[in-house]
Amino acid sequence: MSAGVLLINLGSPDSPSVGDVRRYxxxxxxxxxxxxxxxxxxxxxxxxxxxxxxxxxxxHAYQSVWTTEGSPLIATCQRVQAQLQKRAGIPVELAMRYxxxxxxxxxxxxxxxxxxxxxxxxxxxxxxxxxYETAVERVKELLAQHALRMTxxxxxxxxxxxxxxxxxAGSAADYLNDGYDHLLFSFHGVPERQIKKADPTGCxxxxxxxxxxxxxxxxxxxxxxxxxxxxxxxxxxxxxPAIKYSIAFQSRLGRDPWLAPSTEDELQRLARAxxxxxxxxxxxxxxxxxxxxxxxxIRGRKVFLEAGGKDFVRIPCLNGHSLxxxxxxxxxxPFLEKYQSRDMIGSRDG
Numbered sequence: 001m002s003a004g005v006l007l008i009n010l011g012s013p014d015s016p017s018v019g020d021v022r023r024y025x026x027x028x029x030x031x032x033x034x035x036x037x038x039x040x041x042x043x044x045x046x047x048x049x050x051x052x053x054x055x056x057x058x059x060h061a062y063q064s065v066w067t068t069e070g071s072p073l074i075a076t077c078q079r080v081q082a083q084l085q086k087r088a089g090i091p092v093e094l095a096m097r098y099x100x101x102x103x104x105x106x107x108x109x110x111x112x113x114x115x116x117x118x119x120x121x122x123x124x125x126x127x128x129x130x131x132y133e134t135a136v137e138r139v140k141e142l143l144a145q146h147a148l149r150m151t152x153x154x155x156x157x158x159x160x161x162x163x164x165x166x167x168x169a170g171s172a173a174d175y176l177n178d179g180y181d182h183l184l185f186s187f188h189g190v191p192e193r194q195i196k197k198a199d200p201t202g203c204x205x206x207x208x209x210x211x212x213x214x215x216x217x218x219x220x221x222x223x224x225x226x227x228x229x230x231x232x233x234x235x236x237x238x239x240x241p242a243i244k245y246s247i248a249f250q251s252r253l254g255r256d257p258w259l260a261p262s263t264e265d266e267l268q269r270l271a272r273a274x275x276x277x278x279x280x281x282x283x284x285x286x287x288x289x290x291x292x293x294x295x296x297x298i299r300g301r302k303v304f305l306e307a308g309g310k311d312f313v314r315i316p317c318l319n320g321h322s323l324x325x326x327x328x329x330x331x332x333x334p335f336l337e338k339y340q341s342r343d344m345i346g347s348r349d350g
Contacts, residue, residue, distance in 0.1 A: 004091040004115035009123040011098035012071035016062035022055035033134040065293045073289035097135045118150040119335045127157045128223040159226040163327035165233045170323040182275045187284045189249035192257045271307035281315040
């Protein structure tokens with residue numbers, strides 16, 4: 001049996017032009033797991049309230065982060081793909097949930113290499129219906145739609161896996177060692193309704209103030225609880241005192257309640273609380289992208305400094321850090337060992 005790996009991330013426009021950004025936003029926002037309302041209402045929101053105005057603003061933001069290689073997210077993920085393929089010694093392809101490189105093209109490339117056993121690694125450490133879930137389900141849909149004979153194994157969320165936490169701590173070590181007043185963990189936000197929808201018990205998430213601290217089967221699909229567990233594991237490994245860190249959620253869209261506090265509010269609060277040297281880390285993103293480079297590194301910095309802060313430092317994402325590559329390689333090892341052992345048994349039986 002031939003084994004292969006598919007890495008999947010969220011996506012990026014093909015270019016920072018208004019037209020390409022509009023196409024990207026349309027596909028992204030019309031996903032029912034991103035804006036999880038009935039189709040007619042979702043279409044009205046996207047086509048009536050967002051697409052007439054947002055693409056121009058977003059195109060300007062993308063232009064501020066675009067590189068000679070193109071989208072920083074895609075360029076970084078392509079380098080990670082190449083390095084993982086070299087380390088694992090099997091076919092590794094990269095896909096984006098929206099736009100290019102597409103899932104269909106990536107699956108076609110794997111099929112052409114006779115891959116029959118496929119390990120899907122979502123490049124989202126935490127479970128959320130608008131990232132991890134939509135990516136996994138779309139891969140399943142396309143495998144069935146194209147009748148591809150691949151047995152799919154999905155890497156579970158790895159929000160507190162030792163390799164992932166070690167990679168996070170290792171990538172942040174030099175910044176922490178330079179000294180700081182406060183460390184802010186900024187996670188991508190999600191609407192509170194999506195946290196409740198993902199609760200299989202229907203009676204745990206966001207029912208009490210400390211719901212994430214109480215043990216529950218709901219935590220297997222609770223983005224908020226998983227974010228908190230990432231922070232708990234990180235501060236334990238990096239020896240961060242409780243008084244020197246806080247958690248916030250960025251990228252709010254719309255008027256419905258989202259996870260709080262918002263990153264913008266927290267940046268202002270910290271500056272007004274006399275925090276001078278602030279470090280910001282974004283553990284939900286494994287590769288730098290618009291949300292980390294522009295939203296945090298440019299706009300977030302401006303918010304903090306204008307509120308009275310003095311020194312703002314954004315810690316880069318894992319990107320191609322050697323410890324992150326090792327974590328990805330270690331995710332593939334049990335999968336490879338499983339199918340290699342089957343091949344050996346099959347050859348002996350033959």
